[in-house]
Amino acid sequence: MRGEAISSIRDSATVQAWVSGLREQWGEEPADMRARIAILQRFCAFVEREPDAIIEECSRDVDGGKRIRIKKRRFYSEKIDEFQASVEGDARAQARTGNIVRSFLIHNGIFMQGGVGGQ
Numbered sequence: 001m002r003g004e005a006i007s008s009i010r011d012s013a014t015v016q017a018w019v020s021g022l023r024e025q026w027g028e029e030p031a032d033m034r035a036r037i038a039i040l041q042r043f044c045a046f047v048e049r050e051p052d053a054i055i056e057e058c059s060r061d062v063d064g065g066k067r068i069r070i071k072k073r074r075f076y077s078e079k080i081d082e083f084q085a086s087v088e089g090d091a092r093a094q095a096r097t098g099n100i101v102r103s104f105l106i107h108n109g110i111f112m113q114g115g116v117g118g119q
Contacts, residue, residue, distance in 0.1 A: 009041050014051045014108050021107035036100050043101045046083050047076070055108045066109060073110055080112075 009015055015037065023029045030036065044051055058073050059066045084098030102112040 009044070009051060010037055012051045014055045014104070015040070018104045018107040022103070036103075039097055039100045040104050043080070043083050046086075047079050051104065055105070055110065058105070058110045068110060073112070076105065076110075077112060 010019070018040075019029060019033060019037075022033070040051065044054070047054070049057070054076060058069055058076060060069055061067075080098045080101050083101065084094040087094045087097045105112050
């Protein structure tokens with residue numbers, strides 16, 4: 001079941017954009033992509049949203065393109081901080097987990113800042 005869930009989340013348009021962006025950035029798909037997707041899946045369960053819904057909530061269509069919804073971006077930034085704090089391990093491992101989720105948002109056009117404690 002877990003493998004199926006990872007496969008289905010990977011099929012979403014926003015996850016495809018993320019994987020494609022990382023592949024372009026790295027020259028190949030990161031070797032740990034499956035683990036990254038699993039972290040994103042855990043975050044989605046944490047906020048009770050699908051990946052596509054998260055991106056949709058953070059942006060809106062306007063004349064000339066998309067605009068970021070600042071309040072929703074702040075909401076998800078805070079949720080990422082909460083999520084990474086809930087991860088076992090040291091501050092570095094927690095920050096890496098949060099940065100994986102931030103990477104998903106960034107590759108879908110939602111600018112985020114990260115680091116230890118989301119600062």
